[in-house]
Amino acid sequence: MSVLSKLKETIVCLKAGRVTLPYPAQARPVPERFRGRPIFDAAKCTGCGGCANNCPAREILVFDVCQEVRVLQYLGRRCTYCGRCADVCPEKAVTMSHEFENATNAIGDIQQRIELFMSTCQRCGRCFKEPTTLDQLKMKGYRFDDVAHERWVFRSKAYLESEPVVDDIKIEWD
Amino acid sequence: MLKKLCQKMFGRSLWVYHANSGGCNGCDIEVLNVLTPYYDAERFGIKLVGSPRHADVMLCQGPAMRATGQALKRAYDAMPAPKLVFAIGSCACGGGIWFDSYSVLGPVEKVVPVNFYIPGCPPRPEAIIYGVAVALGLVDKKTAPVQFKQIELPIPRYHPGDLRGRDELVVYEKVEKV
Numbered sequence: 323m324s325v326l327s328k329l330k331e332t333i334v335c336l337k338a339g340r341v342t343l344p345y346p347a348q349a350r351p352v353p354e355r356f357r358g359r360p361i362f363d364a365a366k367c368t369g370c371g372g373c374a375n376n377c378p379a380r381e382i383l384v385f386d387v388c389q390e391v392r393v394l395q396y397l398g399r400r401c402t403y404c405g406r407c408a409d410v411c412p413e414k415a416v417t418m419s420h421e422f423e424n425a426t427n428a429i430g431d432i433q434q435r436i437e438l439f440m441s442t443c444q445r446c447g448r449c450f451k452e453p454t455t456l457d458q459l460k461m462k463g464y465r466f467d468d469v470a471h472e473r474w475v476f477r478s479k480a481y482l483e484s485e486p487v488v489d490d491i492k493i494e495w496d
Numbered sequence: 497m498l499k500k501l502c503q504k505m506f507g508r509s510l511w512v513y514h515a516n517s518g519g520c521n522g523c524d525i526e527v528l529n530v531l532t533p534y535y536d537a538e539r540f541g542i543k544l545v546g547s548p549r550h551a552d553v554m555l556c557q558g559p560a561m562r563a564t565g566q567a568l569k570r571a572y573d574a575m576p577a578p579k580l581v582f583a584i585g586s587c588a589c590g591g592g593i594w595f596d597s598y599s600v601l602g603p604v605e606k607v608v609p610v611n612f613y614i615p616g617c618p619p620r621p622e623a624i625i626y627g628v629a630v631a632l633g634l635v636d637k638k639t640a641p642v643q644f645k646q647i648e649l650p651i652p653r654y655h656p657g658d659l660r661g662r663d664e665l666v667v668y669e670k671v672e673k674v
Contacts, residue, residue: 342536346629350622364644379586379593399590399603402617424639425614425627429589429605432615434642 357403357418362396362434366415369394369438373407373416374467380474382407383467392440397472398424398432509541510628513551513575517568517604519558519592522618523585527555529621540628548574556608559587559594560601572608580631583610584624586617593617 343350352358369392374382379400385393408416424432467475516524530537531544545551548571560568572581583589583604591602604610614627629635 341534342539343534345535345622345625346635352620362642362644379590379595381590397590398615399613400586400592400595401590401615402586402593404617421638422616422620422623423626424616425612425623425630426637426639427612427630429613431637431639431641435644437645 352420352422356420356422357405358421359398359403359419359424359432360396360401360405360407360416361419361421362394362436363415363417364436364438366413367394367436367438368413368415369436369440370412372410372412374474376406376410378402378404378406383469383472383474385467385469387437390440392438393469394436394438395467395469395472396434398434399429401432509543510553510580510632511543511545511551512553512555513545513548513571514555514557515548515568515571516557517559517564518561518600519585519587523557523587526618526621526624527557527584530624535621535625537625537628540632542628548572549576551575552578553580553582554608555582555584556588556604556610557584558604559592560604560607562599562601565601565607568604569607580611581608582612582614582627582631584614584627585619586615589613589615 371384371392371394374384374394379402381397381399381401383393383395383397385395387393403418405418408414408418426432467473514524514527529535531542548554552575554572554575556568558564572579581604586592588604588610591600594600595602601607612627612631614624616623619627626635630637
């Protein structure tokens with residue numbers, strides 16, 4: 323009886339055949355709605371900074387170098403590929419690609435940096451009209467994220483000496 | 497250089513220790529998914545072991561937490577000398593979405609040196625296999641930093657050092673012209 327059951331088992335196992343995917347040798351397509359790495363299209367980007375304000379991981383930094391040039395830097399270290407940047411972008415400049423093979427030996431490899439030329443408004447210093455959908459993006463005035471240390475700074479007050487930037491927590495070993 | 501060294505050092509089977517220091521279990525499930533017959537990481541000689549003393553590779557998942565950071569460090573110290581550390585998932589790579597929480601120290605590279613990063617939340621099992629294949633030198637990495645410069649002009653720079661506080665306001669005072 324037990325021999326018969328073993329034989330049955332063998333037949334079941336043989337029927338299944340080979341299921342292992344030949345993955346690294348052969349590309350494997352992703353589902354259609356899969357969200358991979360976001361791609362920032364510099365040709366479409368207007369530099370409104372809505373993606374930076376809506377990023378839950380605070381991985382998109384905005385730095386106004388001067389009146390005319392704004393730097394947008396996507397770091398991507400703790401990006402969860404939630405797609406909120408692509409959702410909120412009014413110009414559809416951010417697309418969630420199907421790239422998932424992002425393994426690197428240097429974390430800086432997944433950075434994207436855009437330096438944009440901003441035209442000037444005579445009234446407010448920025449180039450946007452008032453109550454539009456862009457008004458919901460909450461980007462007002464200048465912003466100085468800490469590009470050198472790759473930190474997100476919400477208020478420019480953080481640069482004042484009386485209110486220092488909240489530093490990363492120091493590890494205290496026993 | 498590192499690749500050649502890896503090929504030489506880890507020419508045979510990689511024994512993998514699976515350390516979760518406060519993740520949400522998403523990456524754990526994906527790592528266990530890699531070991532199933534469907535993806536079958538054992539054809540690369542990868543084997544899951546229960547103790548860091550037997551392991552060549554540590555797979556870190558989850559950020560370094562205030563409570564588990566030291567345990568992670570001790571597990572790393574317990575591993576024998578040629579050792580690799582993989583940071584799997586966005587928590588391990590960059591601190592995760594709760595990076596500014598009180599209990600999160602940050603990415604695991606704050607506690608242990610990380611050799612390979614596999615971002616994703618969670619990364620697909622294919623992405624993890626790809627990361628291992630990059631480490632073993634079977635495939636090349638696909639990512640490279642992207643930089644786009646629209647314009648370059650000799651424009652005077654604004655600098656946050658010129659910001660001054662005045663009661664509730666922040667005033668930009670340019671001290672000297674560039």
